Amino acid sequence: MSKPKIATASLAGCFGCHMSLLDIDERILKLIELVDFDKSPINDIKEFTGRCAVGLIEGGCANEENVHVLQEFRKHCDILVAVGDCAIMGDIPAMRNNIPLKECLEEAYLNGPSIHNPEKVIPNDKELPLCLDRVYPCHEVVKIDYSLPGCPPNADIIWQAVVAILTNKPLDLPYELIKYD
Amino acid sequence: MSKQITFSIDGVEVKGKEGQTILQAADEAGIYIPRLCYMEGLVPHGSCRVCTVIVNGKPQTACTQPIAEGMTVENDTPELKEHRRNIIDMLFIEGNHFCMFCEKSGNCELQALAYRLGILSPKFPYFFPKKDIDATHPDIFLDLNRCILCGRCVEASKDIDRKGVFDFVGRGINKKIAVNAEANLKDTNLAIADKAADVCPVGSINKKHTAFATPIGKRLYDVKPIGSEIEERKK
DSSP, X not given: OOOOEEEEEESBSOSHHHHHHHTTTTHHHHHHHHOEEOXXXXXXXXXXXXXXXXXXXXXXXXXXXXXXXXHHHHHHEEEEEEEXXXXXXXXXXXXXXXXXXXXXXXXXXXXXXXXXXXXXXXXXXXXXXXXXXXXXXXXXTSOOSEEEOSSSOOHHHHHHHHHHHHTTOOOOOOGGGOOOO | OOOEEEEEETTEEEEXXXXXXXXXXXXXXXXXXXXXXOOTTSOOOOOSOTTEEEXXXXXXXXXXXXXXXXXXXXXXXXXHHHHHHHHHHHHHHHTTXXXXXXXXXXXXXXXXXXXXXXXXXXXXXXXXXXXXXXXXXXXXXXXXXXXXXXXHHHHIIXXXXXXXXXXXXXXXXXXXXXXXXXXXXXXXXXXXXXXGGTOOSSSSEEETTOTTOSOTTSSTTSSSOTTHHHHTTOO
């Protein structure tokens, strides 16, 4: 029987959670015995090659591409895990959520103290994904099966959770590993 | 010598003194009833509802309800755990609780209760409300993004400091903490040694120049859950 597959994505995040995943150190060799990596920035596979057992999502949804990727993950993954505070509650990107989008863009591209933009253009190329009105936590866009909080979550909590899910064990995480920071 | 009163919490016999609340008697007996707005030394007002227990079949706040001979109290039940979890969940979505850069993280009672209750995932959509920050005072700053309206600062400033620096304004979802001045916190007589500057359970009232002094792993709730110090009193 072939190994189950795992996919990962970084939406509106900083890749810190992926770094934390790599922080499992030599256990990555055990992980490779358990799973094959499908679509993921770690192996640079861009499209899903088939059904995945687990999808790990870092980051919330800040633009339409994030939503598209998240929906693709929901479609292709049996179990979807929100990894890190950005995926769970939007976090640092969501600090813009109580400021109108127009004001944010004007501050970033027109009015900020270090801006040099003589044409006064806010980027609007149609290749660029459109920003959403606010940053949406993943559970507000698709159904999320598990969440692993932390900024980033400790490598141990990611390891224990992924192994528990892959081996059909209950997710029984020790107190010291549950952190929101 | 006050009269001894015998009652039960989750089927365990507890002895308390006449005039004590359920919470006080439970604390002495080493039984932890989760609580948030209650603080020893301040007048309890039962506003957060986290300490709700079932007394003789009826819900009551343990911080305000006096003990009585023979009463039965339910505390650690799946229903009450769910109820407490819902309150904590709602407090998280109602404000802007960004733990990762909060100075109180690791020492925050709201966060610690969430840890103790094992909250991993949010249950409700977030509000992301617009709230004010008042950093005008030289020693203290007020961040309403994290305020949970427990009222501890109001009580402490009124009853202990005798200053009345803080109070509630507005009602319902618009209720918030305001300062007793024409403009900002700097215009009040709040001082860094005041009790009111010390009682905030979350990162709403912070002392400046003191942040992040304790490394991760050594903070109040890093290793042991909130309430462990009470449970350790139990023989």
